[in-house]
Amino acid sequence: MKRVLSGIQPSGQLTIGNYIGALRNFVKLQHSHSCYFMIVDLHAITVPQEPAALKEQTESVAALYLAAGIDPAKASIFLQSQVSAHAELGWLLTTLTYMGELERMTQFKDKSSGKESVGAGLFTYPSLMAADILLYKADLIPVGDDQKQHLELTRDLAVRFNNRFGELFAMPEPYMPEIAGRVMSLDDASKKMSKSNPNAASFIAILDEPDVIRKKLSRAVTDSGREVKYDPQNKPEVSNLIGIYSHFAELSVAEIEAKYEGQGYGPFKKELAEHIVSVLEPIQQRYKEIRSSGAVHDVLKKGAEEAAIVANETLREVKKLMGF
Ligand code: ADP
Numbered sequence: 251m252k253r254v255l256s257g258i259q260p261s262g263q264l265t266i267g268n269y270i271g272a273l274r275n276f277v278k279l280q281h282s283h284s285c286y287f288m289i290v291d292l293h294a295i296t297v298p299q300e301p302a303a304l305k306e307q308t309e310s311v312a313a314l315y316l317a318a319g320i321d322p323a324k325a326s327i328f329l330q331s332q333v334s335a336h337a338e339l340g341w342l343l344t345t346l347t348y349m350g351e352l353e354r355m356t357q358f359k360d361k362s363s364g365k366e367s368v369g370a371g372l373f374t375y376p377s378l379m380a381a382d383i384l385l386y387k388a389d390l391i392p393v394g395d396d397q398k399q400h401l402e403l404t405r406d407l408a409v410r411f412n413n414r415f416g417e418l419f420a421m422p423e424p425y426m427p428e429i430a431g432r433v434m435s436l437d438d439a440s441k442k443m444s445k446s447n448p449n450a451a452s453f454i455a456i457l458d459e460p461d462v463i464r465k466k467l468s469r470a471v472t473d474s475g476r477e478v479k480y481d482p483q484n485k486p487e488v489s490n491l492i493g494i495y496s497h498f499a500e501l502s503v504a505e506i507e508a509k510y511e512g513q514g515y516g517p518f519k520k521e522l523a524e525h526i527v528s529v530l531e532p533i534q535q536r537y538k539e540i541r542s543s544g545a546v547h548d549v550l551k552k553g554a555e556e557a558a559i560v561a562n563e564t565l566r567e568v569k570k571l572m573g574f
């Protein structure tokens with residue numbers, strides 16, 4: 251069976267961007283692949299996190315994995331920090347990474363721009379992400395489009411390692427949604443929808459109450475026209491909403507355009523809200539049950555044990571090849 255690895259940072263409320271780019275595909279792939287799904291707490295601390303909030307958000311993401319339908323009997327769910335091989339291979343790969351490669355990363359440029367000082371971890375983060383993937387010799391990486399550049403670096407590091415020390419790593423391939431691979435903010439279609447955006451109106455959280463979802467969508471920015479047409483160049487806001495619609499209603503762009511022909515944005519936005527609510531409400535219901543059951547702890551313990559078996563074996567091979 252081909253191997254899948256991915257993760258989400260416990261750095262805030264998961265959004266429908268995380269759902270479309272990552273979580274939804276995690277659930278799909280578990281049936282056909284050997285899957286490892288992390289909560290990447292070591293990545294989250296590349297920007298300051300309050301310890302209590304980090305703990306809460308970590309449990310929340312784990313519960314959302316389960317609520318969204320990841321089955322711990324099929325996929326290993328674990329915390330990155332509980333498998334110490336991640337930090338160790340992360341360091342080894344940092345020594346193989348060029349400064350210039352990290353300097354070119356657009357995520358680093360975005361996250362550091364305008365800041366007086368940023369942690370070194372924010373800069374070296376892509377080397378740790380490469381370690382996450384290569385430890386499992388993963389074949390397929392379900393991620394949003396924003397991770398494409400990091401994944402390319404992972405492939406470059408895999409080739410570099412193989413050439414220098416001996417053939418060890420498989421080449422990981424991205425697995426991305428065909429449409430809306432990068433869900434944009436509701437208030438600004440030039441910015442990625444992100445859980446770390448302090449403006450909650452810019453995103454829909456998976457755990458947002460139905461009325462909050464309706465309100466956020468009714469206020470979502472659109473152009474001054476009235477045609478529901480997919481045209482990212484000229485109609486970025488509406489195109490973003492069509493992309494979201496397509497995932498939540500399981501309809502093609504053409505079907506959505508046809509459905510709203512001549513109707514303006516009102517009914518389109520209203521019905522989009524209802525499609526999102528109908529997908530998220532059952533997840534929210536299960537989330538509450540899972541949080542109150544305390545089941546997360548055992549799932550994470552078992553997941554970390556399963557992950558460590560694979561990760562420690564790869565780390566052992568790496569160290570041997572490198573001369574340790
Ligand atoms: P965030 O940027 O919201 O903090 P993470 O960095 O934790 O999210 O990313 C977790 C996963 O969700 C990654 O696979 C990432 O590509 C995906 N993702 C994040 N934001 C979006 C988005 N707006 N559209 C599509 N996928 C996204």
Ligand code: NA
Nearest residue numbers: 259357396397
């Ligand atoms: Na990200």
